Amino acid sequence: xxxxxxxxxxxxxxxxxxxxxxxxxxxxxxxxxxxxxxxxxxxxxxxxxxxxxxxxxxxxxxxxxxxxxxxxxxxxxxxxxxxxxxxxxxxxxxxxxxxxxxxxxxxxxxxxxxxxxxxxxxxxxxxxxxxxxxxxxxxxxxxxxxxxxxxxxxxxxxxxxxxxxxxxxxxxxxxxxxxxxxxxxxxxxxxxxxxxxxxxxxxxxxxxxxxxxxxxxxxxxxxxxxxxxxxxxxxxxxxxxxxxxxxxxxxxxxxxxxxxxxxxxxxxxxxxxxxxxxxxxxxxxxxxxxxxxxxxxxxxxxxxxxxxxxxxxxxxxxxxxxxxxxxxxxxxxxxxxxxxxxxxxxxxxxxxxxxxxxxxxxxxxxxxxxxxxxxxxxxxxxxxxxxxxxxxxxxxxxxxxxxxxxxxxxxxxxxxxxxxxxxxxxxxxxxxxxxxxxxxxxxxxxxxxxxxxxxxxxxxxxxxxxxxxxxxxxxxxxxxxxxxxxxxxxxxxxxxxxxxxxxxxxxxxxxxxxxxxxxxxxxxxxxxxxxxxxxxxxxxxxxxxxxxxxxxxxxxxxxxxxxxxxxxxxxxxxxxxxxxxxxxxxxxxxxxxxxxxxxxxxxxxxxxxxxxxxxxxxxxxxxxxxxxxxxxxxxxxxxxxxxxxxxxxxxxxxxxxxxxxxxxxxxxxxxxxxxxxxxxxxxxxxxxxxxxxxxxxxxxxxxxxxxxxxxxxxxxxxxxxxxxxxxxxxxxxxxxxxxxxxxxxxxxxxxxxxxxxxx
Ligand code: BGC
Numbered sequence: 001x002x003x004x005x006x007x008x009x010x011x012x013x014x015x016x017x018x019x020x021x022x023x024x025x026x027x028x029x030x031x032x033x034x035x036x037x038x039x040x041x042x043x044x045x046x047x048x049x050x051x052x053x054x055x056x057x058x059x060x061x062x063x064x065x066x067x068x069x070x071x072x073x074x075x076x077x078x079x080x081x082x083x084x085x086x087x088x089x090x091x092x093x094x095x096x097x098x099x100x101x102x103x104x105x106x107x108x109x110x111x112x113x114x115x116x117x118x119x120x121x122x123x124x125x126x127x128x129x130x131x132x133x134x135x136x137x138x139x140x141x142x143x144x145x146x147x148x149x150x151x152x153x154x155x156x157x158x159x160x161x162x163x164x165x166x167x168x169x170x171x172x173x174x175x176x177x178x179x180x181x182x183x184x185x186x187x188x189x190x191x192x193x194x195x196x197x198x199x200x201x202x203x204x205x206x207x208x209x210x211x212x213x214x215x216x217x218x219x220x221x222x223x224x225x226x227x228x229x230x231x232x233x234x235x236x237x238x239x240x241x242x243x244x245x246x247x248x249x250x251x252x253x254x255x256x257x258x259x260x261x262x263x264x265x266x267x268x269x270x271x272x273x274x275x276x277x278x279x280x281x282x283x284x285x286x287x288x289x290x291x292x293x294x295x296x297x298x299x300x301x302x303x304x305x306x307x308x309x310x311x312x313x314x315x316x317x318x319x320x321x322x323x324x325x326x327x328x329x330x331x332x333x334x335x336x337x338x339x340x341x342x343x344x345x346x347x348x349x350x351x352x353x354x355x356x357x358x359x360x361x362x363x364x365x366x367x368x369x370x371x372x373x374x375x376x377x378x379x380x381x382x383x384x385x386x387x388x389x390x391x392x393x394x395x396x397x398x399x400x401x402x403x404x405x406x407x408x409x410x411x412x413x414x415x416x417x418x419x420x421x422x423x424x425x426x427x428x429x430x431x432x433x434x435x436x437x438x439x440x441x442x443x444x445x446x447x448x449x450x451x452x453x454x455x456x457x458x459x460x461x462x463x464x465x466x467x468x469x470x471x472x473x474x475x476x477x478x479x480x481x482x483x484x485x486x487x488x489x490x491x492x493x494x495x496x497x498x499x500x501x502x503x504x505x506x507x508x509x510x511x512x513x514x515x516x517x518x519x520x521x522x523x524x525x526x527x528x529x530x531x532x533x534x535x536x537x538x539x540x541x542x543x544x545x546x547x548x549x550x551x552x553x554x555x556x557x558x559x560x561x562x563x564x565x566x567x568x569x570x571x572x573x574x575x576x577x578x579x580x581x582x583x584x585x586x587x588x589x590x591x592x593x594x595x596x597x598x599x600x601x602x603x604x605x606x607x608x609x610x611x612x613x614x615x616x617x618x619x620x621x622x623x624x625x626x627x628x629x630x631x632x633x634x635x636x637x638x639x640x641x642x643x644x645x646x647x648x649x650x651x652x653x654x655x656x657x658x659x660x661x662x663x664x665x666x667x668x669x670x671x672x673x674x675x676x677x678x679x680x681x682x683x684x685x686x687x688x689x690x691x692x693x694x695x696x697x698x699x700x701x702x703x704x705x706x707x708x709x710x711x712x713x714x715x716x717x718x719x720x721x722x723x724x725x726x727x728x729x730x731x732x733x734x735x736x737x738x739x740x741x742x743x744x745x746x747x748x749x750x751x752x753x754x755x756x757x758x759x
Contacts, residue, residue: 026277026347033346036098037339044098045335046324047071048342051105051281053316054079054088055426055469062318068092068102072321074313074345075103075149077284080112080426082365085146089358100346101354103200105149105281107423108188109168110134112141113370114570115424115433116378118547119154119180121385121566123170123591124637126678126702128183134381135187137374140197144368146360148352149200151248153184155235156205159604161592162215164515167421167547167567169210171591172604172634174231175697178238185242193245194353196364203239205250205283207232207265212252215601217516220253226690229725231606237274245278245348249311251286258293260286261302266310279312279344288317299323304332312341370429375571382568382575388586388638389552389594392560395539397582397640398499405449407497408437409490409533410504411458411526412545419572421547422466422512432570436503436543439573443581451497455490455533456483458507458524464514472509487525491532499539501580502530502559508567511547520551520598527554534558543576549594556631564588585640587676587702589746594632599623605634605747606693613694635680635697635746641671641707645679645744645751653755657736661717661755665743669705676704679713682742682749688735689726695747715743722757 037045052067055078067073068091076088085104092102110116116134125131135152142150154168157177170180181203190198208228211221223232236247247270250259259265260282270276287306288299296302303323306314314320327333349355388396398406412418414437416430434442437452444450459475466472478486494500504526509515521527531554534540541561544550545568555562563586565576578584595603600623614622614629622628644667651662667679681699685692699715723734736759742749 026351029347029350030343032350033343036100036346037342040098042328042335042338043325044071045338045342046320048074048100048345049313049324049338050318050321051075051077051313051315053077054084064088065091067321069095071096073102074100075105077105077315078426079104080106080145080147082146082360082362086359086362089146093358101349101358103148103349103352103354104146105151106142106147106425107152108138108142108147108150108199108425109152109154109423110421111138111378111569112145112147112425113429114141114374114378115420116381116569117385117572118167118421118567118569120167120169120171120547120591121568122381123176123180124387124566124588125381125384126176126589126700127384128179130381130384131180131183132187133377135184136190136197137377139188139190139199141369141374143196143199144360144365146365147199148354149202149246150188151202151204152188153181153201153239154204155181155239156208156210157232157235158210159602160210160212160215161520161548161595162517162598162601163210163212164217164511164517164547165210165513166592167511168423170235172593173591173606173697174234176591177235181235181238182242185239185244189243189245193351200245200348200352201239202246202248202281203236203244204248206236206247206259206270207250208254208259209250209252215516217514218251220256222255224727225730226725226727233269240274240276247276247278247280249280249282249286251283251289253293258286258290258295260311261290261295261305261309263309271310277344279341279348280310281313282306282311282315282317284315285317287311287314287319300326303327307333307337307341313345378569378571379575379578382565382572383578383584385566385568385588386576386579386586387564387588387590387636389562389564389632389636390556390560391638391640395561396541396563396580398541398580400444400447400581403448404499405451405497406440406444407493407500408440408450408452408503409455409494409500410502410529411454411456411524412505412507413437413452413454413501413503415507417472418508418545419568419570421508421567422470422515426470428470434571434573436501436545436573436576439575439577440501440580442574443577451493453486453490453493455487455529456525458526460507460510464509466512466514467509487529487532490529491536494533494536494538497538500533500541502533502540502542503545504530504542505544505546505550506548517548518598520549520595522550530555530559541580543580549592551597552594552631553596582640585673585675586637587639587678589635589637589678590632591634593630593634593747594636596626596631600628600630603630606696608691609694633747635678637678637746639671639675639677641669641673641675643675643677643705643745644668644670645749648741648743648751648753650753650755653753655755655757657734657757657759658719661722663715663717663741663743664712665751666710666712667703667705668710669707672707674704674706676702677745678702680744680746680749681715682747683717683721684740685735686738686740688737689728689733690724692724695742697747
């Protein structure tokens with residue numbers, strides 16, 4: 001698989017501002033929407049712009065039935081049961097004048113009933129085909145339930161692991177993020193939205209939500225023009241090029257203007273420059289919240305500002321239903337503007353085939369949702385998203401020797417709900433979720449003694465509204481005596497076992513929305529337990545179940561094997577056992593730079609040089625109390641085999657501006673197992689109209705090789721890879737300058753050459 005070519009298309013489109021790719025037949029749907037608009041009253045049109053919460057947890061939310069009956073709902077969110085969906089759809093189809101069907105929207109972010117690894121984990125596969133298949137299954141299950149719209153993919157670049165929503169995105173890099181964006185949109189939407197397999201996707205949160213000050217969810221983002229265009233926008237542009245039907249605005253202030261009232265984002269960039277043809281929904285309640293921001297005077301002003309900034313549909317705040325009619329009557333908004341907002345919503349309903357088939361087939365839903373045939377993909381995804389961070393002395397893979405005794409220790413070893421994330425749906429059913437303990441038992445059967453001890457408890461200090469909304473139980477804390485007893489029990493178990501698999505990290509609700517974290521240390525007494533277990537002298541492999549990089553500085557020198565498994569989904573335990581015992585070979589690569597500790601944040605590999613970079617001369621730009629280098633670089637991930645990358649060549653080291661730079665390198669499996677490596681290409685522009693990052697990923701290829709096998713990988717660096725948005729000239733530039741190029745296995749690759757672009 002090769003992603004560079006698609007990368008070229010992405011940036012070329014950015015440069016040109018070409019129109020969004022539209023699926024065949026779109027003009028036809030728009031014509032139908034126009035015909036329907038011609039029959040609608042102004043009130044009916046405005047009603048289509050409202051999305052009503054199906055779960056009334058926002059005080060004062062209207063009952064969905066009432067709003068639908070009054071023609072004040074175009075869409076419903078937070079409902080996932082087929083019978084409920086049909087019940088509400090029936091109101092729209094039988095009790096409203098024009099019988100316009102509703103779109104049902106939900107956050108299907110890594111599976112519907114069959115839960116796959118969390119989105120950041122999927123990005124760690126660096127595998128677009130896998131990601132597309134996973135979201136294809138998610139779409140199929142969701143559509144079988146009557147969901148026709150997912151609020152995914154989340155495309156926010158995130159460089160601060162304190163921000164809990166890092167788990168929903170693809171990490172820190174725009175090129176990897178763009179590849180993941182395309183794959184997700186293709187998986188959800190497919191080629192035919194009227195098929196029973198696909199749903200509308202939503203590129204969210206446009207834009208800059210991942211840069212929240214201090215990693216505090218919802219806090220303001222301050223992002224330079226150059227970072228917006230070069231870093232934060234590319235995944236959104238990629239989703240648009242892949243034909244994404246909808247966008248969602250974001251909650252936070254971007255450079256002091258709330259994203260939901262931000263016409264630079266929603267008009268200038270999205271519509272005028274990128275020619276987006278679909279519709280924009282606000283984030284939940286974010287229009288009403290424009291008042292709270294201190295941006296809008298009142299709810300009417302909020303509705304006016306969001307609407308004129310380019311938000312077509314109001315998610316759950318009620319402000320459009322309350323105010324748009326009066327705003328039109330007062331002449332502040334024209335009916336033509338209302339129609340422009342309604343048209344793509346109606347066109348999407350035609351495109352989904354909802355006018356012909358508004359109801360979901362409840363009998364069919366039972367056979368499609370959670371069908372066992374999806375489990376192998378969930379298991380494969382768990383295998384391919386885990387990242388082997390460390391494997392000193394080749395501790396992994398473990399032998400499946402009969403008679404072996406294994407202690408599986410830690411608060412997450414047998415915690416089913418924590419294999420998933422916050423947004424694994426409502427009514428989450430974990431009855432078939434496989435934990436690491438279960439996975440190991442499944443793997444070894446009666447051939448080994450596998451025992452478990454929790455050792456310590458982990459609990460979140462503050463509950464957010466999501467714990468209540470999603471019915472998450474409160475953890476009853478152990479007494480002091482119990483804590484001591486459980487701790488000792490775990491250590492004793494380690495002592496009488498041949499080896500230990502520690503399963504540690506974070507509970508599901510410790511990341512996601514409203515789940516920022518000031519410390520990256522392992523929560524609770526996990527670090528203490530880890531040290532006590534290591535002190536037994538038994539071989540220890542650490543499996544991490546978590547949503548963000550955690551402080552592994554001690555573990556990285558004392559625990560021989562560390563496998564980052566993320567929140568791996570329903571089949572996580574089986575996939576992890578496959579990796580631990582060598583039935584699968586790890587191939588995941590970090591989509592984020594792994595800091596040593598929280599004080600290094602923000603830390604990302606594509607930073608600029610300074611006038612005195614670390615290690616150059618004297619006391620340079622570094623901390624005096626520790627290195628500035630990360631614990632594990634972006635792109636890092638080990639395998640049970642070894643790869644070497646060599647023979648880096650350029651077709652020519654002097655290239656005329658506008659012509660591509662052709663790069664090749666050989667990758668060889670020098671170990672004794674088959675394995676998969678992601679060969680990564682980074683560049684650095686040495687001089688020019690702006691300081692450029694010390695390294696930027698510009699291409700990668702995932703290569704599977706048998707032992708001793710060798711392959712040549714080729715990359716072509718075109719205009720789009722070599723151009724950047726220059727904030728001084730406010731445009732895309734390609735400087736005729738010298739560039740470094742590295743090809744290797746992570747962002748610290750040393751195999752280097754250089755080329756020059758000639759004017
Ligand atoms: C989140 C969105 C989500 C929406 C609907 C909001 O709180 O920020 O990402 O799509 O809720 O569930």
